Amino acid sequence: MTFDEVSMEHGKSFIFALQELKNLRPQLYSAADYCEKSYLNSDKKPMVLDNMKDYVVRALVNAVDHLGTVAYKLSDILEKQTFDVSTMDLKVSTLNQRLLTWHMYTDKEGLRQQQLLAFIPRHHKHYILPNPVNKKVHFIPHRKIGARQNSFQTRTRLHSSGTPISKTLSWHLASETKSTLKKQTSRTSKNTKDSKFYKKISGVFHLLDSEGSTRMKTSAAQPHLTNGVPTSGAATQTMGATGRDALKHSKPLTTYGSFDDRNGREAVQVHTRSKSVLSSFFVKQTAAKLKAGSVL
């Protein structure tokens, strides 16, 4: 109530001052007319002039005073109104801040509720690829069978399995199974020793096979050279050649003899090789005899 009363009083005073200023205008006009008439009609003009001057000065001062009062009051009212508007602006800002805080709180509560309700399932790694698991299960007996069979077959299988992309994935899974198998074997010492022994034997077997194949090739190449010699040659040349053949043939016999102690299969192979060598020797001797008779 006090604030409103004060503002109303200020408003009223401003209106009153403005009204006085408005009323001053006709007074000035009437004074001007009176002075003009008195100066024209009077005989004592200097005296009338002096009086008129004084009156004009006072009238102007009064007018300026009224103008100043009105201007001051108007400025005062504007300042108060501006202050009120600023205060109201601050209050509105406060309300806006409160409302924003409320919105933030409601958003956080909503998110919290959604987080509590939502359930995100977690899948294990082995569930992601169901097909390789089936291949993995099927691939294990193939590897076991491959280990028992010859190495050549295992090599072909590896080559065949390497080409497609899906098989490469299965190969990786099989390698994982191998690693698991190795870990299982590492637990027991006996199994590891046996596996190492078998690996060594298989390695030796490979070496023996390779050496045998090379020697067979060399022995097969020599008869061609003997056959290539012309029959018109001297007897000394033929005798020298036969001696060389005997020396060469003696070496594999000694090497084959050492294998008999290890394995029965290798002994069987050695016997077969020795028979063939002996038969070739006899054939060569008969040929040499025939050649010697023809020379004579």
Next chain:
Amino acid sequence: MARAGGITNAVNVGIAVQADWENREFISHISLNVRRLFDFLVQFEATTKSKLASLNEKLDVLERRLELLEVQVGNASANPSLFAT
């Protein structure tokens, strides 16, 4: 006697001239002050107009903000479950 009349005439003329100068000075003084008053009024008008314009702008902004707040509060009050949470 003619000389005495001439002298009096000269004195009268001098007095008249002096009075005329005084009157002219008064008039110029009044005119200058009236011009100052006019300048003051013009400046006061410009100042008052700018103040009123800024006040009007502030009031417009305030009105818009109040309208927005009213709408937001209305939406908030329309969902009492949110207040309950």
